[in-house]
Amino acid sequence: MNHFWIILIGALVGSSCSILGCFLVLRKMSMIGDAISHSVLPGIVIAFLISGSRESLVMMFGAAAIGLVTVFLIQMFQNSGVQADASIGVVFTALFAVGVVLISLYTRQVDLDLDCVLYGEIAYAPWDMLHFGGTSIGPKAVWGVGASFLLNILVISLFYKQFKISTFDPALAASLGIPVVFFHYLLMSLVSISTVASFESVGAILVVGMIIVPAATAYLLTDKLSRMIMISIILSIVSSLLGYYVAYLLDASISGTMVAVTGVLFLVALFFSPKHGVLIKKWSRRKLLQQN
Amino acid sequence: MAFPLTVNNLTVAYQKKPVLEDISFRVPEGKLIGIIGPNGAGKSTLIKAILELIPSITGDVAIFGESYKKTRKRVGYVPQRESVDWDFPTDALDVVMMGRYGHLGWFKRPDKKDKAHAMECLDQVGMSQYAHRQISQLSGGQQQRVFLARALAQDAEIYFMDEPFVGVDAATEKAIIALLMKLKSQGKTVLVVHHDLNTVKEYFDWIMLLNVKLIGIGPTEKLFTKDYLQKTYGGSLTMLDSNTSPIIVSPR
Numbered sequence A: 001m002n003h004f005w006i007i008l009i010g011a012l013v014g015s016s017c018s019i020l021g022c023f024l025v026l027r028k029m030s031m032i033g034d035a036i037s038h039s040v041l042p043g044i045v046i047a048f049l050i051s052g053s054r055e056s057l058v059m060m061f062g063a064a065a066i067g068l069v070t071v072f073l074i075q076m077f078q079n080s081g082v083q084a085d086a087s088i089g090v091v092f093t094a095l096f097a098v099g100v101v102l103i104s105l106y107t108r109q110v111d112l113d114l115d116c117v118l119y120g121e122i123a124y125a126p127w128d129m130l131h132f133g134g135t136s137i138g139p140k141a142v143w144g145v146g147a148s149f150l151l152n153i154l155v156i157s158l159f160y161k162q163f164k165i166s167t168f169d170p171a172l173a174a175s176l177g178i179p180v181v182f183f184h185y186l187l188m189s190l191v192s193i194s195t196v197a198s199f200e201s202v203g204a205i206l207v208v209g210m211i212i213v214p215a216a217t218a219y220l221l222t223d224k225l226s227r228m229i230m231i232s233i234i235l236s237i238v239s240s241l242l243g244y245y246v247a248y249l250l251d252a253s254i255s256g257t258m259v260a261v262t263g264v265l266f267l268v269a270l271f272f273s274p275k276h277g278v279l280i281k282k283w284s285r286r287k288l289l290q291q292n
Numbered sequence B: 001m002a003f004p005l006t007v008n009n010l011t012v013a014y015q016k017k018p019v020l021e022d023i024s025f026r027v028p029e030g031k032l033i034g035i036i037g038p039n040g041a042g043k044s045t046l047i048k049a050i051l052e053l054i055p056s057i058t059g060d061v062a063i064f065g066e067s068y069k070k071t072r073k074r075v076g077y078v079p080q081r082e083s084v085d086w087d088f089p090t091d092a093l094d095v096v097m098m099g100r101y102g103h104l105g106w107f108k109r110p111d112k113k114d115k116a117h118a119m120e121c122l123d124q125v126g127m128s129q130y131a132h133r134q135i136s137q138l139s140g141g142q143q144q145r146v147f148l149a150r151a152l153a154q155d156a157e158i159y160f161m162d163e164p165f166v167g168v169d170a171a172t173e174k175a176i177i178a179l180l181m182k183l184k185s186q187g188k189t190v191l192v193v194h195h196d197l198n199t200v201k202e203y204f205d206w207i208m209l210l211n212v213k214l215i216g217i218g219p220t221e222k223l224f225t226k227d228y229l230q231k232t233y234g235g236s237l238t239m240l241d242s243n244t245s246p247i248i249v250s251p252r
Helices: A002-026 A030-051 A057-079 A084-105 A114-119 A122-127 A140-158 A160-168 A170-175 A180-199 A204-221 A225-250 A254-272 A278-291 B043-050 B068-074 B092-104 B112-124 B140-153 B170-185 B197-203 B226-236
Strands: A129-132 A135-139 B005-013 B018-027 B032-036 B058-063 B075-078 B158-161 B189-193 B206-211 B213-219 B237-239 B247-249
Touching (some): A002 A160, A002 A204, A002 A225, A030 A084, A129 A140, A160 A170, A160 B092, A180 A204, A204 A225, B018 B043, B018 B058, B018 B206, B018 B213, B032 B043, B043 B189, B075 B140, B112 B140, B170 B189, B213 B226
Parallel strands (some): B032 B206
Antiparallel strands (some): B005 B018, B237 B247
16 A cells, blocks of 8 residues: 555656646746745745644745745846846755754754755655544645645646746737736745645655656657646656656665656657657758758 | 827836837827837837836826726737747647637637637738647748737737837738738728838838837828938938938947
């Protein structure tokens, strides 16, 4: 049963992150996903210190709030003349460092392990069961990550049209009366929430992999946004399935292996994609030369 | 009957220096108007300020006598082609369909009718055979036609176009101007940011001369003169002959 739970958690984390990842990759904001997943750390710690528990919704909101602060600060620095990549780097390293300091300061009062926040430990997730009326209803992580997955599916499918047009052509979107800024921050809130929901099982840093890599891989495989989202979800599910068994065979870190598999799949797509693959491009160029 | 476009005392500034200063004008119905002026004259800024894409410091804009918020559905907009990422995973038809989003409201998805309409618009710009082609596989001129088809799909009465002739082939330029003339003959009002002074007389029946301040707006034959152009372009303009092309604008 534990095999099943671990794979399910991995697949849910992957799916919920990669849906958002597609939009981040297309907005050329992959690094913002990276930034948010790091800078939510102080939010998690502060919310943890206030509420005293690791499971409360308070922690989720604390992190989501800091996630939005991150995006806001990055935007503000950019507007006042700092280079885009520099302002991302400054904001998330500074906030992340504050989180590390907070953890080290309160490490005695608080059962929050830095390693656990950064790398997560999906292997223990199935033991932490949620109980309802005395009976066990499955691991807590499944419920947490599942909820964020459903939230992402719900919000993205409800506003698919708006997210698509404000990603492709924000100027036209705004002229049509679509609140582009609102959808920008809505997307960022979803990224923050998904990151926090996933950090316990796969860890903050490895969430970044699930946000960017399946989406970037799917981008190579299709020319249609809806298909890109579907493919990225399938890729992340395949990665957690394969990753789990590879980790099982090698006795290695499960979440690490899962993300490593996404990387391998990306390389495969990069070389063998029927449309944008490196090999097909080389091959068609050679064919063209032979014809001439 | 209210004017399609009325602008009063519009001033826009990015930092301290105004980009547009105290612009006031009215545009009558059924005119094809070229917005002309040197680089940095605020031509694109004017369109963006009218469409409330950037904030203005003072001034008000009325479209058909009402605020833009109320008249959005009667307005079509063609942004600069370089303003979007053409590697976005979508095809030509899908881009044109985006022109319908303003009519769809918050939750409705485009249906078969919208699709058929978008297809018609593609047909009008001679692009129906490329409907399902990935947009990065289109040439610059074809991409511009897709943008134009998208504006047609907006079913507007007044159109704002930001440099639709930049980087397109001769055939596309002809196709675009024919389409603009057709829109004009249907009584629609079209404002076009334009760079090539040599085609102004041929394309536009009205022109607007802009260089931070409004130099003049009116019929082309009245305003497209050496005096007005020199006032607009300052010393950077060389006219080989006062009445015939070519006209050379040298960079300052």
